[in-house]
Amino acid sequence: MSKKKSKKRKRLFSLVLISLAIIGFTTFTIGKYWVEIYDKYREKKELEKEYVTLKEKEAELKVDANKLQDPDYIARYAREKYLYSKDGEFILKIPEE
Numbered sequence: 001m002s003k004k005k006s007k008k009r010k011r012l013f014s015l016v017l018i019s020l021a022i023i024g025f026t027t028f029t030i031g032k033y034w035v036e037i038y039d040k041y042r043e044k045k046e047l048e049k050e051y052v053t054l055k056e057k058e059a060e061l062k063v064d065a066n067k068l069q070d071p072d073y074i075a076r077y078a079r080e081k082y083l084y085s086k087d088g089e090f091i092l093k094i095p096e097e
Contacts, residue, residue, distance in 0.1 A: 067073045078084045085091050 079086075083091050083093070
C-alpha cells in the first residue's frame, strides 16, 4: 500500500510539475507577444502622425510648385527674397523692431 501511494504521489508531483512548466511557458510566450503587439501599436500611432505631417507638407509643396510656374510670382519672389529690383526702382530695407 505504501508503494502504491508513493508511486501515485510521484506521478501526481511530476504531472503538477509538467503542468506548471507548460503554464509558465505559455504565460511567458503570450506576454512576449503582447509586448510586441503593444510596441507595434505604438509605432503605428507615431507613423500615422508622421504620415499626416508629411501629407500636409506635400500639399504645401504642391502649392509652392504651382506658384513657381507663374512668371509674375517668380519675379515678385526674387524681388522680395533676394532684393532684386526693376529698372529705376530703389530698394530700401527697413529693419523690423
